[in-house]
Amino acid sequence: MLSNKSIVFSAKNISKTFGAGKKITTAVNNVSFDIYDGEIISIVGGSGCGKSVLAKIMLGLYGPSKGKFHYNGKKITNLKKHWNDVQSVFQDPFSCFNQFFTIRSQLEDAFNILKKKPSKEEIKRRVDEGLLAVNVTPSDIEGKYSFELSGGQMQRMLLARIFALRPKVLIADEPTSMVDACVRANILDYLMKLKEELQMTIVFITHDIGLANYVSDRIFIMHDGMIVNSGTPEEVLDNTRETHTLKLLDDIPEVHKKEWIKNSHRSKNKEAS
Amino acid sequence: MVKLLKNLLKSPMFVIGVSIFLITLAIAFLGPVFYDVDTNARDIVAGPYAPSSAEHILGTDHLGRDYMSLLISGLRSSLYVGFVAGIIATTLGVFIGLFGGFRGGWVDEVLNMGTNLFIVIPSFVILVLISSAVKDGRSLTLIGLIIGLTTWSWSARAVRAQASSLRSRDHIALARINGASSFTIVIKHVLPYLLSYVFMVFIMQISSGILSEASISMIGLGPLDSTSLGIILNQAKDNGALSDGIWIAFLPATLIITLTVFALYLVNTSMEGVFNPRLRK
Amino acid sequence: MSENIFEVENLSLHYLGRFGDKTHAVTDVSFNMKQGEILGIAGESGCGKSTLVSGLMGMCIPPLYPTSGDVRVRGESLMNRTVEDIRSNVLAQKVSMIPQGAFNALNPVRKIKDIAADVIAAHQKPGSSMKASEIYERLRSRFDLFGMDTDRVLNSFPIQLTAGERQRSVIGISTLLNPQMVIADEPTSALDVSTQKEVIKMIFDLLDKGIFSTMIFITHELPLLYHVADNIAIMYAGEIVEKGTAEQVVKDPRHPYTKALMGAMLSSEKSQRTRKPVAIEGAPPSLAKKIVGCRFAERCSFARPECKKNTQNIRMVGDREVRCEYAQ
Ligand SMILES: Nc1ncnc2c1ncn2[C@@H]1O[C@H](COP(=O)(O)OP(=O)(O)OP(=O)(O)O)[C@@H](O)[C@H]1O
Numbered sequence: 001m002l003s004n005k006s007i008v009f010s011a012k013n014i015s016k017t018f019g020a021g022k023k024i025t026t027a028v029n030n031v032s033f034d035i036y037d038g039e040i041i042s043i044v045g046g047s048g049c050g051k052s053v054l055a056k057i058m059l060g061l062y063g064p065s066k067g068k069f070h071y072n073g074k075k076i077t078n079l080k081k082h083w084n085d086v087q088s089v090f091q092d093p094f095s096c097f098n099q100f101f102t103i104r105s106q107l108e109d110a111f112n113i114l115k116k117k118p119s120k121e122e123i124k125r126r127v128d129e130g131l132l133a134v135n136v137t138p139s140d141i142e143g144k145y146s147f148e149l150s151g152g153q154m155q156r157m158l159l160a161r162i163f164a165l166r167p168k169v170l171i172a173d174e175p176t177s178m179v180d181a182c183v184r185a186n187i188l189d190y191l192m193k194l195k196e197e198l199q200m201t202i203v204f205i206t207h208d209i210g211l212a213n214y215v216s217d218r219i220f221i222m223h224d225g226m227i228v229n230s231g232t233p234e235e236v237l238d239n240t241r242e243t244h245t246l247k248l249l250d251d252i253p254e255v256h257k258k259e260w261i262k263n264s265h266r267s268k269n270k271e272a273s
Numbered sequence: 274m275v276k277l278l279k280n281l282l283k284s285p286m287f288v289i290g291v292s293i294f295l296i297t298l299a300i301a302f303l304g305p306v307f308y309d310v311d312t313n314a315r316d317i318v319a320g321p322y323a324p325s326s327a328e329h330i331l332g333t334d335h336l337g338r339d340y341m342s343l344l345i346s347g348l349r350s351s352l353y354v355g356f357v358a359g360i361i362a363t364t365l366g367v368f369i370g371l372f373g374g375f376r377g378g379w380v381d382e383v384l385n386m387g388t389n390l391f392i393v394i395p396s397f398v399i400l401v402l403i404s405s406a407v408k409d410g411r412s413l414t415l416i417g418l419i420i421g422l423t424t425w426s427w428s429a430r431a432v433r434a435q436a437s438s439l440r441s442r443d444h445i446a447l448a449r450i451n452g453a454s455s456f457t458i459v460i461k462h463v464l465p466y467l468l469s470y471v472f473m474v475f476i477m478q479i480s481s482g483i484l485s486e487a488s489i490s491m492i493g494l495g496p497l498d499s500t501s502l503g504i505i506l507n508q509a510k511d512n513g514a515l516s517d518g519i520w521i522a523f524l525p526a527t528l529i530i531t532l533t534v535f536a537l538y539l540v541n542t543s544m545e546g547v548f549n550p551r552l553r554k
Numbered sequence: 555m556s557e558n559i560f561e562v563e564n565l566s567l568h569y570l571g572r573f574g575d576k577t578h579a580v581t582d583v584s585f586n587m588k589q590g591e592i593l594g595i596a597g598e599s600g601c602g603k604s605t606l607v608s609g610l611m612g613m614c615i616p617p618l619y620p621t622s623g624d625v626r627v628r629g630e631s632l633m634n635r636t637v638e639d640i641r642s643n644v645l646a647q648k649v650s651m652i653p654q655g656a657f658n659a660l661n662p663v664r665k666i667k668d669i670a671a672d673v674i675a676a677h678q679k680p681g682s683s684m685k686a687s688e689i690y691e692r693l694r695s696r697f698d699l700f701g702m703d704t705d706r707v708l709n710s711f712p713i714q715l716t717a718g719e720r721q722r723s724v725i726g727i728s729t730l731l732n733p734q735m736v737i738a739d740e741p742t743s744a745l746d747v748s749t750q751k752e753v754i755k756m757i758f759d760l761l762d763k764g765i766f767s768t769m770i771f772i773t774h775e776l777p778l779l780y781h782v783a784d785n786i787a788i789m790y791a792g793e794i795v796e797k798g799t800a801e802q803v804v805k806d807p808r809h810p811y812t813k814a815l816m817g818a819m820l821s822s823e824k825s826q827r828t829r830k831p832v833a834i835e836g837a838p839p840s841l842a843k844k845i846v847g848c849r850f851a852e853r854c855s856f857a858r859p860e861c862k863k864n865t866q867n868i869r870m871v872g873d874r875e876v877r878c879e880y881a882q
Pocket residue numbers: 018019025026027045046047048049050051052053054091713717746
């Protein structure tokens with residue numbers, strides 16, 4: 001079905017290690033995959049399993065220690081050109097902004113990466129539009145610095161930056177981990193709209209399996225640097241016997257779950273009593 | 274910024290340190306307004322070791338020069354050397370530390386190796402060697418320059434540690450994918466976070482500059498064009514003031530050096546106390 | 555009926571801006587907690603949850619200032635006290651706080667045991683200081699209780715630990731002095747579901763063993779709160795808009811905003827999976843300006859014309875509190 005589309009990212013046996021000798025850590029371990037144009041992929045996995053490192057490889061911020069990683073069939077060499085197409089939301093919004101400059105100026109700085117930089121008015125208009133798409137009134141952040149925003153607001157600024165910039169490929173590392181359900185739904189709506197409009201390719205890194213199921217064409221489950229399971233949401237969530245996937249599914253705090261935490265008198269929805 | 278200053282002013286150590294330092298500055302630069310200071314230290318105004326009098330508050334030295342006048346111009350020279358050495362060592366150290374810490378990789382390793390080399394080679398020995406090599410034209414500025422060029426390694430190390438801890442922050446990565454050049458990143462996204470640190474390093478370098486100059490002059494390798502506190506001590510030593518117990522010839526100079534360095538030390542430590550609590554949690 | 559261990563009365567807090575402007579981040583929050591209760595607080599991102607936490611601790615560090623109201627722990631007021639006073643007499647001993655993102659902000663150059671010693675030393679009365687070795691011993695026996703690899707964890711630097719181990723260490727450290735109450739600000743939002751479950755298990759363990767008895771748990775994830783909390787309060791634009799039991803709020807919400815939150819939920823459960831989450835457009839009102847009428851009116855799908863004029867007050871609907879005069 002997807003085979004007639006072009007491949008955006010292709011990874012062949014890539015690994016990424018940090019350090020050397022005794023203190024070596026393998027963050028990504030012999031991973032291979034293809035991501036097609038216009039696809040939405042979710043990467044799900046436990047903390048420390050290498051998701052963020054993989055994201056930084058896709059961004060070109062890290063090169064793989066082993067294996068081949070290609071964007072549009074070529075190795076990533078010209079980073080500025082790469083970032084013109086491929087943009088990212090980083091994981092920790094608390095460390096994403098420079099506390100010495102206003103939020104607005106940092107959002108506008110993003111346009112420096114574009115080959116064709118829009119006019120000042122156009123930039124301002126697009127930033128405002130991005131802010132509205134994340135439920136923020138532009139005048140509310142006028143003249144504000146990052147330390148004057150809440151965690152979720154900072155995270156939304158990172159998304160507003162993407163909505164203003166409209167890249168071809170988005171790599172979003174836990175982009176909605178700090179926002180409430182309403183804002184998240186709004187962000188997803190806008191993202192889907194953008195995706196339709198621009199044929200955007202999106203890689204979501206998330207621990208929210210509900211979200212992964214809702215948005216993605218395919219889900220990759222990672223464990224210990226490896227992709228241990230992958231396929232459509234149905235394949236991964238319903239018809240799997242892969243143990244790491246099953247454990248993740250078992251640990252989601254669904255409202256309807258019986259005794260989410262076993263053997264505690266605090267558990268809800270118990271069978272008896 | 275205002276908040277930081279307020280916190281600093283709450284620290285007694287800082288207030289005492291700054292006060293003492295301001296007093297030494299005042300003596301050095303306002304002194305000549307109130308007291309007849311001979312900056313060339315040539316005028317012989319009375320007999321050798323004349324006692325203190327209304328005209329010559331601290332008496333005279335072995336040649337009969339006004340001792341107070343010597344002290345004031347000596348202090349000026351010492352502070353001048355301290356500033357020259359401080360500016361050079363801080364600029365060099367900050368530049369090398371920032372660049373290495375920010376770039377990482379082999380650039381960092383090479384620069385770090387150089388830094389460590391300078392830390393293990395006793396800079397005083399180099400100082401002595403260079404000073405004795407330049408026989409003519411060993412001026413105050415040259416001495417400051419040499420001190421600066423040999424003591425930058427400590428600031429480089431301090432700044433490098435800070436810069437490399439910033440390197441892993443995502444705002445740097447964000448600046449990169451915004452297309453900012455390395456130069457912009459260092460100036461806009463790294464340096465502002467280190468300014469307080471750079472200031473601390475600068476103060477430390479000034480005080481080590483003053484001490485280095487005093488030591489080198491003590492052993493007779495000081496500047497030939499002016500009188501510094503170290504030179505006063507050197508002359509006192511050479512003329513047997515120590516063994517003869519003529520305390521006035523060396524005690525005030527020693528005291529002033531100690532006080533100045535101590536004041537800078539107080540300022541430095543109290544600033545560290547105020548700038549660092551954010552590490553606590 | 556047991557007495558209230560924690561009482562919050564009409565608490566309002568504001569930030570003072572650089573130009574003298576005020577942001578009223580928390581407005582008129584009142585609630586009481588009984589011994590043994592877990593209260594969950596959820597709400598719009600930026601609605602003032604983290605600010606409320608600072609206020610509840612009495613830790614109003616400029617630019618945050620209390621506007622009015624009172625907070626009492628077993629009758630002892632925490633308002634209008636100096637930060638030093640709160641730090642050495644309340645924090646970690648009576649009420650403990652686990653700040654948002656704390657486990658990612660641990661000092662990278664100190665080992666867990668040293669961080670513990672630092673934290674405990676900073677929060678103790680001058681007279682009664684424990685020695686580092688004593689703290690270490692206590693930490694050991696405490697960590698042993700939860701089946702953590704105590705020696706390894708205590709002797710590690712933060713980056714050598716997994717996120718779950720770091721967060722559990724933070725909780726272990728902040729409950730070392732047996733506070734009556736713990737306030738945790740999004741302690742599991744940055745964690746994956748399995749690690750989140752581990753952390754919640756640890757919290758339940760601490761409660762069962764009587765290390766602390768009462769807790770405020772802040773998160774934006776309602777299904778999680780449903781499993782963790784006894785009661786849930788929902789906040790919007792600085793105010794509590796609904797408060798009831800976990801069952802009531804999650805399964806049968808009455809305030810339009812709570813309904814919107816539940817409607818926007820995503821689920822991985824098979825039966826729920828195809829349901830499209832409903833987004834609500836627009837943004838909450840600016841907290842820097844005076845707000846007239848119901849704060850949610852602009853975005854409310856049940857709003858009537860008069861809602862934009864009438865300020866809403868908390869009223870009882872059955873046995874729960876709702877800030878909407880039309881809620882059934
Ligand atoms: N710059 C680095 N230097 C050394 N080790 C690193 C570095 N970045 C990541 N690692 C290690 O690589 C492994 C994978 O880290 P990564 O950040 O990709 O995890 P993650 O899956 O994103 O986890 P989380 O869900 O907690 O964000 C971890 O063990 C981490 O300690």
